[in-house]
Amino acid sequence: MAGNSFGQALRITTAGESHGGGNVVIIDGMPAGLELSEDDLRHDLARRRPGQSHIVTQRDEADAPEILSGTFEGRTTGTPIAILVRNTDQRSKDYSDIKDLYRPGHADFSYDQKYGFRDYRGGGRSSARETVVRVAAAAVAKKLLAQVCGTRVVAYVMQVGEIRAQIAAADRITEKQVERFSDGTPNIVRCPDENAAKKMIALIERLRKAQDSIGGVAEICVSKPPLGLGEPVFDKLKADFAKALFSLPAVVGVEYGSGFAAATMRGSEHNDIFVSKGGAVKTKTNRHGGMLGGVTTGMPILLRAAVKPTSSLPQKQQTVDRNGKKTFIRTKGRHDPCLLPRFIPMAEAMIALVLADHWVRVNGNRPLP
Amino acid sequence: MAGNSFGQALRITTAGESHGGGNVVIIDGMPAGLELSEDDLRHDLARRRPGQSHIVTQRDEADAPEILSGTFEGRTTGTPIAILVRNTDQRSKDYSDIKDLYRPGHADFSYDQKYGFRDYRGGGRSSARETVVRVAAAAVAKKLLAQVCGTRVVAYVMQVGEIRAQIAAADRITEKQVERFSDGTPNIVRCPDENAAKKMIALIERLRKAQDSIGGVAEICVSKPPLGLGEPVFDKLKADFAKALFSLPAVVGVEYGSGFAAATMRGSEHNDIFVSKGGAVKTKTNRHGGMLGGVTTGMPILLRAAVKPTSSLPQKQQTVDRNGKKTFIRTKGRHDPCLLPRFIPMAEAMIALVLADHWVRVNGNRPLP
Amino acid sequence: MAGNSFGQALRITTAGESHGGGNVVIIDGMPAGLELSEDDLRHDLARRRPGQSHIVTQRDEADAPEILSGTFEGRTTGTPIAILVRNTDQRSKDYSDIKDLYRPGHADFSYDQKYGFRDYRGGGRSSARETVVRVAAAAVAKKLLAQVCGTRVVAYVMQVGEIRAQIAAADRITEKQVERFSDGTPNIVRCPDENAAKKMIALIERLRKAQDSIGGVAEICVSKPPLGLGEPVFDKLKADFAKALFSLPAVVGVEYGSGFAAATMRGSEHNDIFVSKGGAVKTKTNRHGGMLGGVTTGMPILLRAAVKPTSSLPQKQQTVDRNGKKTFIRTKGRHDPCLLPRFIPMAEAMIALVLADHWVRVNGNRPLP
């Protein structure tokens, strides 16, 4: 009802704010028998972590996860898994002088209207800080998917400002290509088109210096999705993916397959032809993005999410205070000049959670073999 | 779990296929005391009805709704409202020769993989036929919204193929402008830019004759939304809107406010400045589309949905049968050359259902005064 | 939220009142491939039907079910199954003179307080009439259980007034023993202890003539339950069973296994000893009623429900009207002098729905083989 749970058969419930004791997630419905330790969570948490490169926010969080329950002798027990991530680098003072101001592009005003008052420290619950436990929970979901159906979720930056990547075969992009340049150095913008990546990094640096920010587009590819997954009507897989991505801060658009480009296409050019390939039914092309009728066809799932430019800007902006009085604001907190690099693990997380939930819906929650 | 319910505090559950006894919806959670009769449902059902003009499918359904329960002496009682819409024009024979073939762009293959077999008559549950009871339920939701908060949902066609409408002030578009040209004749494409509308109609007619189809974009505007509506994190209003729209057949993209255009924008040009207007806090511009942090700001809500070209084509297309054998198919059923005109009431319906659900979440289900 | 859905993985949603167009249920989550026709529903509907004997209400309902959706060529398709049962014998006039009075023991007053007004015809939604579609839905659930795990649910009358049945081995009682005496004549009270049954029938007849009513206890036995079914903590199987039974009208108590008698027992006499029997672990005795920790042990499940005496009485009773003015009332509708005989199929229905839901939770909703 109040929107802090996600999923049905495999459901996560989260709590926590930017500041305070920490963030916690309870994962309910995970089958018993999955090998799991805190080490499994660290990889994606590190990819999401602030302070990981000079083009992201310099807030420094250790993001050390503690599994409080739900595992025994290195395996999930089938009971709920609680994961706690403490907040450490809390500079509440950064925010105290803006507690009565409405930051442009932020939830300050709408939260005040909804709740009567708000936790103004770092945006409280509206902060992207809350995604830390989504990413932790999704690391478990990814392990499940890998084990039960060999499904892999890989996201990468497709566009930053006007710079667009060229991706030949989305389902062949590996996480390694997203994380590292071919010379082994970190691909801090997470765009596997190296040429575009370098231009993106340069653009983001330029904007950071200009005290500005920039938007972009992420693409998510699911390879080897389970066949026939998704429910008809309201819980079409495309609908649950869209809700999942739009539930992330700053997402302003989602499309799959041909997406908005389909608006200008004829049916005769848009339809993907079914063909027989190695004994299996496939489609010749993949404009349908891996789902028909909201149910997977076995073709790679292709989604894109548009992310708006960071609203927090270190430059002076006009606004009003709680009394409607005109004033000016300059956000002093530490923020990302472009959200996309850290958005990548968040997008993967939400897609993995949807897939794992739908897998459990269909296959039940019996212990893993 | 199987995805045939939508909403939480105000929840609809639907059943029914393209063929068979009919479609039924149960609306649970509607407060007692709302005036309601079957007449209230007819208007939007007529807008959604097949056969209403020469640019939509010629299938002829009476779409006469019967309220089975939940009202007494002309008012809702607070108990569940069941609405039945019988199927009448069922030409099952149209489909029998394609029962073993996979129609390109349709759910035939994915449903077979999911369920082991399928009701092949007219797509069964994957048919847009099931939206008839969504529209009926939403007519009740619209009545609630109008009465309790004066909120209005208006959708219209924004783009068909390359033809784009020019809309000056979305929140001032009335349903009348969408339904009628200024000379009073029916605006059968439902685009309030009359100039564009006429070009769209001509394009759709051309494609129908060419045995082809065309995609497009719909825009939905919510004027006078309740302030502070929406839940943080997973049930952000934008997330529930997106799920709602993506749950409709053929939707391949959703964006709100600046949408995908935000990818190329700077924070300094994207942020909407808060200002005081007549004692109320507003934003000077509305690139944020009426929601910040997933919660309404009171500004008009602006959403767009991309709709793919109809997959059913009367022209010959290559495909495979259930055994993977290559064959050809020509869909003989009656279909829309462009889905957009009939998509308009469906889009309004889903947005109204989300808003009414969120309103009841916050305000509870006490009897209306 | 408004409480008209039941179950999670296999969920039913119902609508309908005592009077009006009819009652409808949507069953969501039933796996594809189960053979199903309207004939499968008639047996239990007939057992629940008013007018079936001289010791139950003489209201005459045809109770002919119509499956509106979710089946094709005699099998479930995996999509929602809607079942409609029309109301036929509606004598609204029976109730019009009591519309402003509060019948003792009825929901009239509490509904008025909740909804502001109510459908006073026959109790509206508070009438046992709404159970007709629960029984129809449960007939489908029973078919699923029989097919996938050979589980059988049998209920019978254990007590009417002071008359208690002697049941030697609950899990060996067959429905036939419940429905028929050993001489083949109908056991209209549904108590398999023939001696007790005859006394019960005589008592009920005596009370009917005295314009009074009597309470009783039903026992439900689940034989061959799936092993390890039930969820820890909130959805313990015992908790879901209790909710299911208490959701039926007139149920005022539920116990399982030793039940309230456990209050006077020592742990050393209450604990059931685990033993090995034919390669399987069993308990020597069954005071635990087939569930430990809310999860099945494989032993027969034993539940009992206490049912209060019918509140509607043809004799004069004191009450107040809507204005709080003292008055008298004599209920003229047709009512059961003892609810137990018709309660039996309702109790079986709710237990079967819980079991089927939990089975689908664990095993998923893949098509049946």
Place this chain on the structure above:
Amino acid sequence: MAGNSFGQALRITTAGESHGGGNVVIIDGMPAGLELSEDDLRHDLARRRPGQSHIVTQRDEADAPEILSGTFEGRTTGTPIAILVRNTDQRSKDYSDIKDLYRPGHADFSYDQKYGFRDYRGGGRSSARETVVRVAAAAVAKKLLAQVCGTRVVAYVMQVGEIRAQIAAADRITEKQVERFSDGTPNIVRCPDENAAKKMIALIERLRKAQDSIGGVAEICVSKPPLGLGEPVFDKLKADFAKALFSLPAVVGVEYGSGFAAATMRGSEHNDIFVSKGGAVKTKTNRHGGMLGGVTTGMPILLRAAVKPTSSLPQKQQTVDRNGKKTFIRTKGRHDPCLLPRFIPMAEAMIALVLADHWVRVNGNRPLP
């Protein structure tokens, strides 16, 4: 789905076992503006705490709650409240020698069947340890109820073995009477009939020395319940109360109002007569236990729960091991010879959670004034 959430509009989700990092609850849906600090939680946690007297288990847990999120400047913010209670007194070795044995009356066998293996330390998730966070969450629910509708939930021990308390007016029993004798000393058995209480304590002590345990009955009274609360059909208030109580370990029976005694009553003696009292409609007697049609009448709500004798016994009991081999077991952990005294705050907790959930369902989750 996996049953670790409870409630709908106000929903709690719990995680944690007897051993491991601790237990955590997330409360979702609590309105903003309720004053709340960790001090508010300590009172009921202390009442539930092991080691509080010589007639309960001597396990020693600090049970110090930490509110991780959802409050700011001493008030709830409307965002989810996470509460963590660490485990401290963990003697895992107590249990290691019984890891392959099935303790009679425990969930060991059924959990093994369900999950394939189990956390055998102290019963894992089946331990009453998990109720610690239910009680913490309910302390918040109780605060809400007291503030918004003056509703009070008081439970007490009604029966231990054959000893039954005499309670004149349930709704006038105060928590103080339950917790203290009239001379101010602690009423360690929590029975407000002092005479009976002393006999109960003596009986429990006798059984503890005899290495045995004893069952009993608790009664819960809700005074000043909101009028018209509860939903018709599946979520009748009585049904949700029953599920709530049965979800607690060791509960084997629940009844309300007249309960099982109704089985022997006539309608003419069972019906409560409506009367007008001080301008309000009341019933002369309260055999209906405060609910009709599952909806409150405003009369005090009266419920009773039967609790079985503790299964863990320090005496030698026969059982089998995981291979079905006959063996003997003597539980060495620290356990309660009678569960009732510590059951009281747990029963209050579950009833308060149900009431608060239903209150939010009807009234919504707007900020408190």
